[in-house]
Amino acid sequence: MQGTRRLALVVACAAGTLGLLAPTADAARFGKRTLRLGMHGSDVKTLQRYLTRVGHDTDVDGEFGRGTRRSVKRFERDEGRRANGVVSRSDARLLQKRARAASGSDVPTTPTEKATLTSDGLAVPPASAPPEVQAVIEAGNRVARKPYKYGGGHGSFHDSGYDCSGSVSYALHGGDLLDSPLDSTGFETYGRRGRGTWITIRANAGHAYMIVAGLRFDTSGLRDRGTRWTRKMRSARGYYGRHPRGL
16 A cells, blocks of 8 residues: 555554544553453463473463463473463563474574465465464465555554555564554565565565465455455565564
């Protein structure tokens, strides 16, 4: 979308500070806040995915219920920590480290598997993908067939339709990799420079799309296939390449 959308986004963010677009707990990244019984949000989903990855099967529903607390306590006991069922920032860092190690390496290496597409145009993440990547794909599926809407997904992550950067923002937010929506110009400076291992965002003043586990997530696919996911790549010429740290 056009770089001039940056001004509109600034206005939206200013409105949010007045309470019109108040941020929710879902915007918190994993490890940014202490998690305990009764809380909910996308960071709780990340917690649940990490717990499952390290061997404590946990329902991934975003609700910190008694089952999640039991899993947290088991993890704490395994690590010789006080088993109080509360996930401190220190606990979160350790759990993230253990989950990445369980994936095969403390630092994600080049994927040996790629995501696949179902017959209805939704993406299936490879089993080897880090939990954040699986969460991005899961979120992308929720809006993959939503209609194109100019400015959609910028006033709020939840909208009836999404433009290019709005849909990319929504998917990244689902993986706790973005707190507030960005326009395409904003993505030019997102995260780290260059191509990522699992996720690469391509952006310029007029458009933004991303590649996740070998699949392209791009609004241009809606016209031809009715979904934002596609196996077909496009030229990166004229785009800034960015990626989330560590991915």
